[in-house]
Amino acid sequence: MNFWNDPLKVAAEWLEGVFVGWGMNEIASHVLVVFLGVFLLVLILMVIDIFLVWIERKVVARFQDRIGPNRLGPFGLVQPFADIIKLIIKEDTTPDGADKVVYNLAPVLSMMSVLMVWAVVPIAPVMLSVDLNVGALFLIATGAIGTLSIIMAGWSSNNKFALIGGFRQVAIMVAFEVPMLATLMIPTIFSGSMNMNAIITAQDGLWFFVLSPLGALIFLIAAIAELGRAPFDLAEGESELVAGYSTEYSGMKFGMFYAGELLHALTFGGIWSILFFGGYRFFGLEQVSPFLAILIFLAKALLGYWVIMWVKYTMLRIRIDQMLVFNWVFLTPLAFALMLVTALMNALLKDASPWLYGLGMFLSNVVVGWIAIEIARSVSRKEREKVEGVHQVAEAHH
Amino acid sequence: MTTENLIWLIPLPPLISFALIVLFTNKNKALSHTVAISAAFLSWLGAMIVFVRALGVEHFGEHPFASSINWLPTGDTWLKVGVLIDPLGAAVLFFVAWTILMIFLYSVGYHNFGQPAGDHDHAGLPPHGATVHGHTVLSVEPMYSRFFAFISLFAFGMFTLVVSDSLLTLFVGWEIMGLCSYLLIGFWYAKPSARAAGIKAFMTTRIGDVFMLLGIAFLYSVTGTLSFREIFTEEILHTLASVPSGVFGLSAAGLIGLLLFIGTVGKSAQFPLHVWLPDAMEGPTPVSAMIHAATMVSAGVYAVIRMFPLLSMDEKTMTVVAFIGAFTAIFAATIAVAQNDIKRVLAYSTISQLGFMIAALGIGAYVAAAFHLITHAFFKALLFLGSGSVIHGMEHGVFHTGNHKVDPQDMFNMGGLKDKMPITFWTFLIGGFALSGFPLVTAGFWSKDEILADAWGHHHYIVFATLAIAAFFTAFYTMRQITLTFLGSPRTEEAKHAHETPWTMTTPLVVLAFFAVTYGWVGIPEHFPVLGPLVNNNWFHDFVGHTLEHVPEAPEFSWIPLLTSLVVALGGLGLGWFVYKDVKSVEQDKFQISFLKNKYYFDELYEVVFINPAYWVAENVIYKFMDQGVIDGVLHIFGPVTDKIGSAIRNYFDVPVVNQFIGDGSAEVAWWFGKNLRPIQTGRIQQYFILSLVVIFVVGGLLYYILTLA
Amino acid sequence: MTTEQIIFLIVAGATLASGLLVVTSRNLIHAALWLVATLFGVAIVYTLLNAGFMAVVQVVVYIGAIAILFIFAVMLTRKDMRDSGAQLNSNWWAGALMAVLTFGGLFAMLRTWGGMSKTAAEIPAGFDQIAELGAQLTSPEAYVLPFEVASVLLLAAMVGAVYLAFNKK
Amino acid sequence: MIPLSWYLTFAAALFSIGLFGALSRRNMVAILLGVELMLNAVNVNLVAFWRYGDVAQMAGQVFAIIVFAVAAAEVAVGLALVISVYRRHNTVIAEELDLMKW
Structure with a gap:
């Protein structure tokens, strides 16, 4: 076992040996090493987060036919650091009448919830x-x-805009949790486990994206909604609510929300790649070295992140009621239907050949999606006719 | 289907038909009679199949069709119900099925199906006619569906009785028929005479039934079974014969037989319980036919024939039976001579003919009794239906003239109907000749001759002489009836306008006439001159005789009974024709002897002997003495005493103790508690919660203390 | 004292402390947030009991749904930002007494109960809790009926809640 | 190794705290908070008994999950009632809602 095959374990054992050599208690040294590992992971994530700011700005500039940051450092790579410095030196305001403890705790929890995902x-x-x-x-x-x-x-800011933004975001998150949970069941059905590693291992032959493209799509939509990014960024719809729940935050507290959101987007890109695109797997390359595997995973996560950005900067923001209706009457039933169909097909094709299994799953996804779209089209046609009919009557009245 | 299962099913269609008509098709006349006739037809079909199969069985007497199931648990044994068709049963089933089907069919025409509803007909009254285009025509019976429901139930009772294998189910069928006879005799219940007749029939037969039930109970208590096949074993019969009953010095068998025979006396209208049968003419004519031929009275005779092995165990009982039978035969025949109502003549003739059968049984002529039962059923059904047809034709005439005072049943209003109603005349003639025992061709001759031959052959000369005289009277009143009704010239305007009845009524007549002639031929004695060797087989005797373990010997052929029956039959017929051929009115009838006309004053006698004393006892002893004197007197004592006790209790116990102390006091206490406990109910659930927890802790602590520390 | 015991004591202490704050804090939003903390502590206790699935479900159901609902309810049923007036009713001392008595009674009963010193068996290697749980929840021989009844209960509760909270025009 | 008694004592304490909350708070939402604490205490007991009993027999966890469902249902209906009552009477103080007394 050398460093290049299992770097974390080797490093951890070495460090533990060092600490014990310094006369430390064995348990204490173990706890310390674990703590250091977590610290390292967080550190790396935060660094990546800093560069995410740069990536975000660059990509959006390209989408909008601009160049983006280009003055500081090569390709403007140093720009995020300048941003951070700006945020840190800004005045840290706390509104009058705010619930101070809760107000200060919220950004920390926001960041924490993102970082906690990386534990698994x-x-x-x-x-x-x-x-x-x-x-x-x-x-x-x-x-x-x-x-x-x-x-x-949203609550602790003692601000109506913030409270409404918070309510909106909570409504969205609670609502879109349901289809997300349902689509999470699809990789679980395929792999027979909820264990992330087991899900990746199960995608040895085929990515689950191929087995369930519709599931991947629903998961992506739900993830974007959870993130609160466009077209679902109603919680901070600047034209309506100034900046939603983060209206009153300034300085590094706002920075934490901002960084949390970016990191969250990358996290969901990574989760998406794990659940549907094989995670760190890439035609056996991951076996060569763990570092290569990390690179592959990071590339896939960034690709997912890019897709989320792509959506964000392409789509228009929709209304809150449209969004909730979209979730409750379309996405949730579709997700549950897909879960049911997948479970049924899985039970039917369990013993079939992999080819038949894959084909059956793919076709069942296509069929479910097609039926859903047809239903949605017929319903929307009726809705449109209703509206246009009223419109015509009004005109005739004129 | 096995024959046994088929037999189970034979009684069912009429019962289902009864239920269907009562529950569903009551409103629809056509549907009702379709249902009833279909049911009768199904039963007929089943009966015929069973009969044909029975003919095909070798030694059918030893191997009858029988099956039974457990029905009621009686202690450690089971009361069984079952079916049994032995040769006797098969023969009876044959005529019952035929006559019932014919009567059902006849009823359609008799109740004027297809005619308009009457102008002022009421349920419970015979139809009064309807006016169509200024003419009065017959109107349809208002209670048409009900009639078919009742006769369906009647048919069910008879079929049940015939196929039953034990006295129990026989009695069930017997009683169902008793009910139906009541319902049907009193069918036109708005007529007081019909009501009275129904009650009379019911009450009179009830007397017999009570004795019969006693007999059945006695039989069951002695033998522990009611099944024919189990009773009629050598062993049990001998036991019964050897056990003394303690009554009149009779053996158990004799007493049981006598009690059962009294049931038959009631059912088959034997002296002295014959009084109901003539009155039963109040019902519609198909009912009369039903009662006189197919079902009711036949059931009585059938029961006696069934119980013959038991009856024959005791000589005294047999004597009583023979005496009653012979006496009834001549007694009723003499009454019939003086009757003017066409149906009444037939009614007394029925009593008389049943007397023949009973007398035949009494002298041990088992086969002859059965034979006469069957032939009589055919020709008596024929005669009744024929008389119904005549009455119908006469009613036609009555409606034509509009003179409703003319009785369409009085023979002296008839005459010359031969030309108006030819089918009715010829079939009635056949029936009448069969009843008279017209030699050789008619069934009645062969069966009656066999009875006489048996009486002569077994040296019962008194019975022989009595029956011979009765037979002479029979021939005489039959010819009187035919002459008065059909021959000569019409004596009234109505008779001139009489009309032949529709095919639904004449078809049954023709069919029954066929049997009235041909059925006799199955029982031609082997040694009868000329015909005997020709047929060379007394089939009926051979077939039915094997029902018994000891096949009764056919009597030796003797010229005396043959000549006697020839003489009485032809003589009676001739005399009847001679006397009545020129009679124009009642006054010219020499036999209107009031003694005979009033049936020997039996009704009056019963009135004086039984009914008036019963009324007197009811009025004076029961009502005035017992009820008003004793019971009311006791009550009058009780009243004031209880009143005193009651007021004492009220004043000294109820008011002070119960009301004021317990009643008001408890209310006060409850009110006081309520007032003081009310603040506890604050409407605050948390306080309730705390209180309940306090209770839990107190109770729990006490329990803990008791269970662990104490 | 092992590490596990130390962790348990810390977690239990924190959980009970936040639990006390749930029932005593004047600000109901704070109470609800302290409830979140308490529920999180209970989730950690589940983890210590090797019931990871229960811990995660605890977080998803209680914190993700129930606590949020509580916060919503608090926000929807107040006129001012702050809670004014007494937060405890006049019988609070009786309630406190009952609570102390309950704890005392339970504690006394637990002390006398023989099964207290029971030690936990090792979870067998390869024992898949979730698979077993799923199998038992859907097995007719085990708990499919309670499971279905619970689902019906949830449905009924959903319908009832929607009906009750629906603002009739 | 943690003894079973620790868990049970912890659960008993949590239950008592919840009981105090349910008995003493004026606000109906706060009462429901106390009830939630009690339910959680029960769940801790159930899971602890599962862990210290037959591990292969999942009854403890199954019942804990059913308690989850019951808790969710209770909160949904309870809070809906609270909101409904608030709309009608403009108060959520339990003591002020004593229309049903006497």
Whole structure:
């Protein structure tokens, strides 16, 4: 076992040996090493987060036919650091009448909920913080904490815009948790486990994206809604609510919300790649070295992040009622229908050949999607006719 | 289907028909009679199949169709019900099915199906006619559906009785028929005479039934079974014969037989319980036919024939039976001579003919009794239906003239109907000749001759002489009836306008006439001159005789009974024709002897002997003495005494103790508690919660203390 | 004292402390947030009991749904930002007494109960809790009926809640 | 190794705290908060008994999950009632809602 095959374990054992050599208690040294590992992970994530700011700005500039940051450093790479400095030196305001403890706790919780997800994310075959057997469910659990942070922020600001923004975000998150949970069941059905590593291992032959493209799509939509990004960024719809739940925040507290959101987007890109695109797997390359696996995973996560950005900067913001109706009357039933169909097909084709299994799953997804779209079209046609009919009557009245 | 299962099913269609008509098709006349006739037809079909199969069985007497099921648990044994068709049963089933089907069919025409509803007909009264285009025509019976429901139930009772294998189910069928006879005799219940007749029939037969039930109970208590096949074993019969009953010096068998025979006396209208049968003419004519031929009275005789092995165990009982039968035969025949109502003549003739059968049984002529039962059923059904047809034709005439005072049943209002109603005349003639025992061709001759031959052959000369005289009277009043009704010239305007009845009525007549002639031929004695060797087989005797374990010997052929029956039959017929061929009115009738006309004053006698004393006892002893004197007197004592006791209790116990102390006091206490406990109910659930917890802690602490520390 | 015991004591202490704050804090939003903290502590206790699934479900259901609902309810049923007036009713001392008595009674009963010193068995290697839980929840021989009844209960509660909270025009 | 008694004592304490909340708070929402604490205490007991009993027999966890469902139902209906009452009477103080007394 050398460093290049399992770097984390080797490093941890070495460090423990060093600490014990310094005369430390064995347990204490173990705790210290674990703590250091977590610290390291957070550190790396925060650094990546800093560069995410740069990526975001660059990509949006390209979408909008601009260049983006380009003055500081090569390709403007140093720009995020300048942003951070600006945020830190800004005045840290706390509104009068705000619930101070809750107000200050909210951004921390927001960041924490994102970072907690990484506890179960396998970034390489041998690199996994906690091998939790309910990893997929853990996602939702941390999402709940994120929800809590937003409602805390919205309430404690003692500001109507903030409160309404918080309510909106909570309504969205609670609502879109349902289809997300349902689609999470699809990889679980395929792999027979909620364990993240097991899900990745099960995608040995085929990515689950191929088996269930519709599931991947629903998950993506739900993830964007959870993130509160466009077209679902109603919680901070600047034209309506100034900046939603983060209206009253300034300085680094706002920075934490901002960074949390970016990191959250990357996290969901990573989760999406794990659930539907094989995670760190890429045609056996992950076996070569854990570092290569990390790179593959990061590339896939960034690709997912890019897709989320792509959507954000392409789509228009929709109304809150449209969004909730979209969730409750379309996405949730569709997600449950898909889950049912997948479970049924799985039971039917369990013993069939992999080819037949894959084909059957893919076709069932296509059929479910097609039926859903047809129903949606006929319903929307009726709705349109209703509206236009009223319109015509009004005209005739004139 | 096995024959046994089929037998189970035979009684069912009429019962289902009864239920269907009562519950569903009551409103629809056509549907009702369709249902009833279909049911009768199904039963007929089943009966015929069973009969044909029975003919095909070798030694049918030893191997009858029988099956039974457990019905009621009686201690450690089971009361069984079952079906049994032995040769006797098969023969009876044959005529019952035929006559019932014919009567059902006849009823359609008799109740004027297809005619308009009457102008002022009421339920419970015979139809009065309807006016169509200024003419009065017959109107349809208002209670048409009900009639078919009742006769369906009647048919069910008879079929049940015939196929039953035990006295229990026989009695069930017997009683159902008793009910139906009441319902049907009193069918036109708005007529007081019909009501009275129904009650009379019911009460009179009830007397017999009570004795019969006693007999059945006695039989069951002695033998522990009611099944024919179990009773009629050598062993049990001998036991019964050897056990003394303690009454009149009779053996158990004799007493049981006598009691059962009294049931028959009631059912088959034997002296002295014959009084109901003539009155039963109040019902519609198909009912008369039903009662006189197919079901009711036949059931009585059938029961006696069934119980013959038991009866024959005791000589005294047999004597009583023979005496009653012979006496009834001549007694009723003499009454019939003086009757003017066409149906009444037939009614007394029925009593008389049943007397023949009973007398035949009394002298041990088992087969002859059964034979006469069957032939009589055919020709008596024929005669009744024929008389109904005559009355119908006469009613036609009555409606034509509009003179409703003319009785369409009085023979002296008839005459010359031969030309108006040819089918009715010829079939009635056949029936009448069969009843008279017209030699050789008619069934009645062969059966009656066999009875006489048996009486002569077994040296019962008194019975022989009595029956011979009765037979002479029979032939005489039959010819009187035919002459008065059909021959000569019409004596009234109505008779001139009489009309032949529709095919639904004449078809049954023709069919029954066929049997009235041909059925006799199955019982031609082997040694009868000329015909005997020709047929060379007394089939009926051979078939039915094997019902018994000891096949009764056919009597030796003797010229004396043959000549006697020839003489009485032809003589009676001739005399009847001679005397009545020129009679124009009642006054010219020499036999209107009031003694006979009033049935030997039996009704009056019963009135004086039984009914008036009963009324007197009811009025004076029961009502005035017992009820008013004793019971009311006791009550009058009780009243004041209880009043005193009651007021004492009220004043000294109820008011002070119960009301004021317990009643008001408890209310006060409850009010006081309520007033003081009311603040506890604050409407605050948390306080309730705390209180309940306090209770839990107190109770729990006490329990803990008791269970662990104490 | 092992590490686990220390962790348990810390978690239990924090949980009970936040639980006390739930029932005593004047500000109801704070009470609800302290409830979240308490529920989180209970989730950690589940983890200590090797019931990871229960812990995650606790977070998802209680914190993600129930606590949020509480906060909503608090916000929807107040006229001012702050809670004014007494938060405890006049019988609070009786309630406190009852609570103390309950705890005392339970504690006394637990002390006398023989099964207290029971030690936890090792969870067998390869024992898949979630698979077993799922199998038992859907097995006719086990708990499919309670499971279905619970689902019906949830449905009924959903319908009832929607009906009750629906603002009739 | 943590003894079972610790868990049970912890659960008993949590239950008593919840009981105090349910008995003493004036606000109906706060009462429901106390009830939630009690339910959680029960759940801790159930899971602890599962862990210290037959691990292969999942009854403890099954019942804990059913308690989750019951709690969710209770909160949904309870809070809906609270909101309904608030709309009608403009108060959520339990003591002020004593229309049903006497």
